[in-house]
Amino acid sequence: MKVLIVDDSRLARAELRRLLEAHPDVEVAGEARNAEEARAQLAAQPVDLLLLDIHMPGETGFELLASLEAAPPVVFTTAYDAHALRAFEVNALDYLLKPVQEARLGAALDKVRAQQPADAPSAAVEAAPVPAPATPLTAQDQVFVKDGERCWFVRLGEVRLFEINGSYTQIYFEQHRPLIPRTLSQLEARLDPKLFFRANRQQIINLNFVEGVEPWFSHSLRLTLRGGEVVEVSRQQSVRFRELLSL
Missing domain, CATH: 2.40.50.1020 (LytTr DNA-binding domain)
Structure with missing residues (x-):
């Protein structure tokens, strides 16, 4: 499972990396400090999960999602609980409050695993090239x-x-x-x-x-x-x- 961490806090990104080390099937594909960097990385490679902060300089996590034509599953990470309802209105898989607890992160990863087809390799196993804009979207997108x-x-x-x-x-x-x-x-x-x-x-x-x-x-x-x-x-x-x- 390839994960992209999007958070403007270096310490928050480092802590998520540390927590993800407990999951052998998870690979951190990259880090982004803001929506612009996240878009660039998503255009460069597919990922199976976005660990996405909400409050960032410039665009928020919600605005990042609104700018994407198709996006991987999302788990929000934030220090505030005021946006929990909105997060689930956009069908986020989970909403983790900082500091992120190891058990809560594990439960969120289980939700991602449950959505992946049993016969489809994850992006961590098969790093397929990024589809061109005209490539048909699949049922899982x-x-x-x-x-x-x-x-x-x-x-x-x-x-x-x-x-x-x-x-x-x-x-x-x-x-x-x-x-x-x-x-x-x-x-x-x-x-x-x-x-x-x-x-x-x-x-x-x-x-x-x-x-x-x-x-x-x-x-x-x-x-x-x-x-x-x-x-x-x-x-x-x-x-x-x-x-x-x-x-």
Whole structure:
């Protein structure tokens, strides 16, 4: 497991390094003193976890996340508990108060391990090259979503539907429906075609959330998603859907 430590305090970074030495499967991939340095390191290599301070000179930890198109799992480390609610609103795995306790850090690392696919090597074992911007994002990738004053840190595999809503795209995950300033074409270029399917001009669906399929007008199909949404697949895309899912 590769970890990037982001904290403006040298002593805090050194203490986290010391605590991580107790975990043989963890490798400190680097340290950053601020959001700018963190972005540069994330662009240079993939990591499995961000240990991220909130209050730093310049941008905060939240602002760093908002600037990333995709980010690894995050555990916040901070001397203040005032931002705990906001941290979990962006789906942080954990929120550790300084001085960080060894047991609490171990529990946070266990959460990261539990999320890693059993058959997928971690970045510490297989340091793959950084994907180019056009490389499709996987189901395990997490993206930061902001809609007004609310924000989320959501894994793409949990998104069941992308739908045009005016000049925005609406994202469906859990009970949330935030809007983002992206077109479906922009999203389709980044999404894994093995997981996400363009059903029509208005909607992209997550194939893992298809609960029911029924024939519809003019040889088209109508799909029901877990969550209750009903999607009518265009006639042309219905042909592709049948080919995609046929033996």
